[in-house]
Amino acid sequence: MGFELFTSMMKEEWRLHSTVFGSISFALFPVLIFGIVFMSSFLLPLFRAVLPAGDLALVTIGVFLLLGVMVGGFGLLGNEVMNRRFGQMSLLAYSARSLPLSERYIFTTFIIKDIVYYLFLWVLPFVLGFAVASPFIGVPAMLPLLLFVSLTMTFLFGLSAIFFLSTVYSRSKPALLVIFAAVVVMAGWAFLSYGTRLGDLFPPLQLLRNATWISFFLSCILVIIPFVVSVLIFKPEYSGTSKRFINLLTPLTRKLSFFPTPPLAAKDLIDLWRSGGGIGQVLFSFLLPLGLIWFFLSVLKSLVPDYAILLVFAVTTGIISATMYTWITSFDTFSSYACLPVSVSTLITSKICTFTLLQVIPAVFIVIVTIITGMVQYLIPAMVLWGAVSLYALSVSIYLTGLTPNILVYDVRVLIAFLFLIGVPVMVVIALSFINPYFGIAALFLGIPAYGLVRKGYTRWEAKDMASF
Amino acid sequence: MVTVIEASGLTKQFGNTTAVDNVTLSVPQGALFGLLGPNGSGKTTMIKMLTGQIRPTTGMATVLGLDVVNDPVGVRKLVGIIPEQETPPSFLSAMEYLAFVGAVRKIPDIEEKAAWWFSFLEFEDKRDVLCKDLSRGTRQKLMFAQAFLHKPVLALIDEPLINFDPIMQRKVKGYLADYVKSGGTIFISTHILEIAEEICSGFAILHNGKLLYSGAISELSGKKQHLSEFFFSQVQI
Numbered sequence: 288m289g290f291e292l293f294t295s296m297m298k299e300e301w302r303l304h305s306t307v308f309g310s311i312s313f314a315l316f317p318v319l320i321f322g323i324v325f326m327s328s329f330l331l332p333l334f335r336a337v338l339p340a341g342d343l344a345l346v347t348i349g350v351f352l353l354l355g356v357m358v359g360g361f362g363l364l365g366n367e368v369m370n371r372r373f374g375q376m377s378l379l380a381y382s383a384r385s386l387p388l389s390e391r392y393i394f395t396t397f398i399i400k401d402i403v404y405y406l407f408l409w410v411l412p413f414v415l416g417f418a419v420a421s422p423f424i425g426v427p428a429m430l431p432l433l434l435f436v437s438l439t440m441t442f443l444f445g446l447s448a449i450f451f452l453s454t455v456y457s458r459s460k461p462a463l464l465v466i467f468a469a470v471v472v473m474a475g476w477a478f479l480s481y482g483t484r485l486g487d488l489f490p491p492l493q494l495l496r497n498a499t500w501i502s503f504f505l506s507c508i509l510v511i512i513p514f515v516v517s518v519l520i521f522k523p524e525y526s527g528t529s530k531r532f533i534n535l536l537t538p539l540t541r542k543l544s545f546f547p548t549p550p551l552a553a554k555d556l557i558d559l560w561r562s563g564g565g566i567g568q569v570l571f572s573f574l575l576p577l578g579l580i581w582f583f584l585s586v587l588k589s590l591v592p593d594y595a596i597l598l599v600f601a602v603t604t605g606i607i608s609a610t611m612y613t614w615i616t617s618f619d620t621f622s623s624y625a626c627l628p629v630s631v632s633t634l635i636t637s638k639i640c641t642f643t644l645l646q647v648i649p650a651v652f653i654v655i656v657t658i659i660t661g662m663v664q665y666l667i668p669a670m671v672l673w674g675a676v677s678l679y680a681l682s683v684s685i686y687l688t689g690l691t692p693n694i695l696v697y698d699v700r701v702l703i704a705f706l707f708l709i710g711v712p713v714m715v716v717i718a719l720s721f722i723n724p725y726f727g728i729a730a731l732f733l734g735i736p737a738y739g740l741v742r743k744g745y746t747r748w749e750a751k752d753m754a755s756f
Numbered sequence: 757m758v759t760v761i762e763a764s765g766l767t768k769q770f771g772n773t774t775a776v777d778n779v780t781l782s783v784p785q786g787a788l789f790g791l792l793g794p795n796g797s798g799k800t801t802m803i804k805m806l807t808g809q810i811r812p813t814t815g816m817a818t819v820l821g822l823d824v825v826n827d828p829v830g831v832r833k834l835v836g837i838i839p840e841q842e843t844p845p846s847f848l849s850a851m852e853y854l855a856f857v858g859a860v861r862k863i864p865d866i867e868e869k870a871a872w873w874f875s876f877l878e879f880e881d882k883r884d885v886l887c888k889d890l891s892r893g894t895r896q897k898l899m900f901a902q903a904f905l906h907k908p909v910l911a912l913i914d915e916p917l918i919n920f921d922p923i924m925q926r927k928v929k930g931y932l933a934d935y936v937k938s939g940g941t942i943f944i945s946t947h948i949l950e951i952a953e954e955i956c957s958g959f960a961i962l963h964n965g966k967l968l969y970s971g972a973i974s975e976l977s978g979k980k981q982h983l984s985e986f987f988f989s990q991v992q993i
Contacts, residue, residue: 531884536852540859550859554845561847561886623845625809626837626903627860628829752810 317412324416355445437495451513551637605676675730682737689748765815777965790952793962799945836903840914846888873901
């Protein structure tokens with residue numbers, strides 16, 4: 288029974304992805320990862336010339352940690368997202384009421400399925416790309432194997448940590464705060480007492496840098512303990528509660544009367560807030576990736592001027608800020624509006640307005656980073672770079688994906704088009720900023736293609752049948 | 757006689773599948789018109805085309821004089837629609853959803869109107885509960901309310917009573933009959949023949965995307981034939 292549930296969940300996951308992204312596009316995704324890693328491996332000697340090998344390992348580990356966190360996070364929200372996307376449907380993970388299996392058993396199988404599925408989707412293609420290239424670039428034969436073990440452990444830790452944090456959250460919100468505070472205190476203590484970054488103590492990283500049985504054992508412990516604890520303290524939450532909510536929509540619609548379609552914007556903000564997206568999204572989809580990116584960029588400190596790091600960070604923040612478009616579309620489909628006199632272009636315009644409102648978060652963030660780093664004199668170019676790149680990346684998302692930006696994640700053709708359309712202008716503005724920080728203000732010209740892409744996006748998506756009831 | 761729905765050669769293909777095949781149909785004002793057919797016969801696709809949610813592959817249709825391809829938003833402004841799958845936004849409460857519909861449709865005094873519907877459909881106790889936490893029946897009540905909130909001259913309803921209990925079914929059937937008496941037009945799609953026979957004045961039978969028959973219920977009583985007998989003779993099952 289256990290294996291049948293597992294294989295059914297695997298099929299379900301595959302069919303969900305291939306339905307959303309197209310079978311071929313989705314099947315090509317691991318091939319794309321393999322290809323990118325294989326080709327990038329030949330640049331390794333170049334990377335090593337500018338970056339210590341240990342820091343390169345840290346960057347790779349950081350990416351897979353983030354991946355584990357994101358996969359775990361989506362697993363927890365998946366049912367709601369899928370209900371919005373496909374109408375009233377039920378994932379096997381939520382089928383304890385119709386199957387003679389306990390919630391805890393289904394939850395455990397669900398996690399194991401996630402582990403196996405994403406190992407095949409992400410980790411294996413990555414390691415295979417490196418392994419196939421390794422004979423040509425003169426790395427030790429054991430390194431691909433070590434990379435596999437270490438990345439697997441990192442990915443699993445990301446998954447199991449997010450399951451642990453979410454189960455703690457469902458039991459006690461103050462307890463979650465205590466855990467966060469403890470991590471911050473530990474990081475501060477390690478740094479102040481020993482001058483060691485907490486990341487450097489991460490066992491899977493130590494395993495990659497200097498493989499020992501102790502680091503392997505510690506890595507296993509780090510994965511197993513949060514996983515076991517989350518299964519033990521797991522508390523299923525059922526919908527169908529009678530919790531009541533006061534009418535926020537009417538006052539919020541009034542407050543947003545300066546928007547072209549105030550009720551649509553008000554609905555987006557309420558969706559975001561009540562889905563738990565408000566704080567969770569800011570933390571996991573914005574601050575965490577940017578924290579990691581800042582950390583990676585700080586590695587380049589000895590190679591480029593400080594202002595260059597700040598400006599590249601502003602550009603990166605712009606790209607990450609553009610993903611806020613997914614925040615306001617994840618819980619929404621055209622079916623919610625299918626019986627109302629609302630066109631697709633009106634909906635997209637409304638999403639742009641809500642998106643603009645959310646940009647207060649990265650704007651404040653950039654100001655804080657500029658002040659903390661003592662580079663207030665570069666505030667204007669940093670703000671312009673962030674804002675222009677963010678709006679431009681939004682316009683590319685709208686043109687390529689309409690109201691379903693999540694498709695960017697796994698549709699290889701769309702992803703490549705996105706990377707190309709973003710990559711070229713971003714490289715140009717970064718190059719200009721390196722010459723002179725104030726040349727970065729030229730990023731304002733990105734407004735012209737952005738406007739064109741949004742207009743084309745309106746026509747493109749207006750002409751398509753939208754998935755509705 | 758004024759016609760409110762006029763479809764001519766309406767066809768919809770999804771890849772190699774023809775969901776609706778060359779349907780020509782007209783619905784007069786003041787009718788309670790039933791589009792009948794087994795599951796998968798193309799009824800929902802037909803409603804989607806008539807409300808401008810999907811475009812016909814070929815053919816044309818007008819609803820209240822508006823072309824459904826050229827002015828889909830105009831059509832949806834005038835009509836009320838109840839989809840087969842009830843999908844009010846998850847994170848709005850029932851009251852907020854009606855306020856949302858009211859704001860989008862610019863309906864005055866929405867609080868009062870919403871209160872009337874909560875009372876009429878007997879779900880006042882659920883007004884502040886999130887849509888995602890409502891039962892299917894309550895969601896359908898909410899979708900019913902949103903469709904008639906702006907007092908449309910035409911309502912298109914996909915499987916109108918499927919999630920209602922018998923008491924609520926009787927109440928809703930009464931409402932639909934009164935609505936038609938007061939000059940409105942209803943276009944319902946259903947596969948429950950008893951409901952169609954009880955409330956409809958005109959009907960059409962769709963099978964495998966093709967229109968098999970279109971006429972008045974009164975024609976059947978002239979022949980002393982029940983709708984179900986006639987339906988089975990047409991679809992030849």
